[in-house]
Amino acid sequence: MNFSEPLLKIENLGRQLPNHWIWRNINFSIQAGAKVAVLGPSGSGKTLFLRVLAGLDNAQEGEIFFQGLSLSQWKMPQFRSQVIYLSQNPALLEGTVEKNLQYVYRFSIYRDQHYNRQRILDFLSLLGRSSSFLKRAVHELSGGESQIVVFLRALQLAPSLLFFDEPSASLDRESASGLETLVSTWQAENEQRSYFWTSHDPSQLDRMTDQELLLEGVDGK
Amino acid sequence: MENNYIILGPWQVAAAAALILINILLSIALKLKLEKQLGIASIRMVLQLLLVGFILEWIFTLENFIWILGMALLMASVASISAVNRTRRKFSAIYWNSFFSIISASFLITGIALSGIIQVDPWYHPQYLIPVLGMVLGNTLNGISLTLDRFMEDLSSRRNQIESLLALGATRWEAAHESMKESARAGMIPTINSMMVMGIVSLPGMMTGQILAGANPMNAIYYQIMILFVIAAASALGIIVVILLTFRSLFNSRHQLAIHRLHLK
Structure with a gap:
């Protein structure tokens, strides 16, 4: 990758709902290492925007380039192993925490990688948790603990870009700051790692991000 | 296949229908309100099967x-x-x-x-x-x-x-x-x-x-x-x-x- 080439470039992106454009003419690009706050009033389509960037939904106009290559040229599983969207409604599989962490290595895209328990334990120790957490059943986890699993499941795959969609919306302060610690540690390991973050908490965005992208509602003009 | 079974005539079918008639009378006597549904179901069943019988007889002659x-x-x-x-x-x-x-x-x-x-x-x-x-x-x-x-x-x-x-x-x-x-x-x-x-x-x-x-x-x-x-x-x-x-x-x-x-x- 060329040094000055943006990691992600968005050109004229627009998304239409049945009778209006929810956002339109969005141009934006980031270099590797960017920490972006996505801002906008509720209903401005932040979730849809991140889903489109992750290739889970489609835009009606415009183009997205990742590492210089248009999204339509990427194979989706390959692209999504690099660019991971974490939903505001975490969904885990039945079973233990560790089963959830290991499960993703069954995907063909990760066939050359292996589950690294020590790496997970290192992350957990940052949060003051021990290996017994791995044996817990996911249905008995609190909301904050589920988010930890969702985060670890993605962070262990070493993506280059992550989208955090309201990750701490329903969490107490302590859980929220645990997630922030995880992400900061992960990002400090490699300065090239980047993320987008949405939040209702402006102070969290101040701590976690250093640039912003504003989605304003557009009317049908 | 040879016909070594008892072939039913219309009166035998009617006798079987009489069994349902007993139930209908019972239902009326006990006010169970089953008579209408039972009657409709019986008539539908008979008509549908007779129709299928005619169609099958016709189809079996087709080459x-x-x-x-x-x-x-x-x-x-x-x-x-x-x-x-x-x-x-x-x-x-x-x-x-x-x-x-x-x-x-x-x-x-x-x-x-x-x-x-x-x-x-x-x-x-x-x-x-x-x-x-x-x-x-x-x-x-x-x-x-x-x-x-x-x-x-x-x-x-x-x-x-x-x-x-x-x-x-x-x-x-x-x-x-x-x-x-x-x-x-x-x-x-x-x-x-x-x-x-x-x-x-x-x-x-x-x-x-x-x-x-x-x-x-x-x-x-x-x-x-x-x-x-x-x-x-x-x-x-x-x-x-x-x-x-x-x-x-x-x-x-x-x-x-x-x-x-x-x-x-």
């Missing part, structure tokens, strides 16, 4: 393959529409998916059974084709209906989970696999259950019919075993085809779950 094929297609179409009518959700291609899976599974398996196993000559002889196809369709329709319903419900209820897996780099196949497995299992339950208790809890209608008609019980049982294998094979094949078609309808080549294509009826 023309095209007419028999037409009848088979009509039966399959009705089956594929009924399979979808019981599902809670729908998507635009669902009737086509149901039709294609029912046709491909039932025609292929029935064709093999008639030409290769029973070795009827010609293989489309209506005396064999229509009843065998009917049994196959009835079962395949149940399997497909349960499978479709389960698959769509599963995709809706586990949407977050499936999209999380897709977002982590799963292919659409990897993300949907658990739901496909579950819906195939649900669709095969009736077939597997009925095979499990066959002969113990239930004596299948076809076999009892053959025995009443004077067949040697062992011969009737051989026939029944063959039919059950054919029915199970057609059900399983239909279920696999309908899962693959539905998978293609609800996941696109960009590995996205197109859940917006599903709507409640």
Whole structure:
């Protein structure tokens, strides 16, 4: 990758709902290492925007380039192993925490990688948790603990870009700051790692991000 | 087959109807309000079966393959529409998916059974084709209906989970696999259950019919075993085809779950 080439470039992106454009003419690009706050009033389509960037939904106009290559040229599983969207409604599989962490290595895209328990334990120790957490059943986890699993499941795959969609919306302060610690540690390991973050908490965005992208509602003009 | 069984005349059928009449009188006397439903059901049953009798008598005289094929297609179409009518959700291609899976599974398996196993000559002889196809369709329709319903419900209820897996780099196949497995299992339950208790809890209608008609019980049982294998094979094949078609309808080549294509009826 060329040094000055943006990691992600968005050109004229627009998304239409049945009778209006929810956002339109969005141009934006980031270099590797960017920490972006996505801002906008509720209903401005932040979730849809991140889903489109992750290739889970489609835009009606415009183009997205990742590492210089248009999204339509990427194979989706390959692209999504690099660019991971974490939903505001975490969904885990039945079973233990560790089963959830290991499960993703069954995907063909990760066939050359292996589950690294020590790496997970290192992350957990940052949060003051021990290996017994791995044996817990996911249905008995609190909301904050589920988010930890969702985060670890993605962070262990070493993506280059992550989208955090309201990750701490329903969490107490302590859980929220645990997630922030995880992400900061992960990002400090490699300065090239980047993320987008949405939040209702402006102070969290101040701590976690250093640039912003504003989605304003557009009317049908 | 020689007629070594007692042929029923109209007065015997009427005597059987009188048994229902007793129930209707009882219901009136006890104010159970069952008489209307019982009466309608009895009349419908008689009319539908008489109609089918006339149609079958006519069809059995046909030698023309095209007419028999037409009848088979009509039966399959009705089956594929009924399979979808019981599902809670729908998507635009669902009737086509149901039709294609029912046709491909039932025609292929029935064709093999008639030409290769029973070795009827010609293989489309209506005396064999229509009843065998009917049994196959009835079962395949149940399997497909349960499978479709389960698959769509599963995709809706586990949407977050499936999209999380897709977002982590799963292919659409990897993300949907658990739901496909579950819906195939649900669709095969009736077939597997009925095979499990066959002969113990239930004596299948076809076999009892053959025995009443004077067949040697062992011969009737051989026939029944063959039919059950054919029915199970057609059900399983239909279920696999309908899962693959539905998978293609609800996941696109960009590995996205197109859940917006599903709507409640």
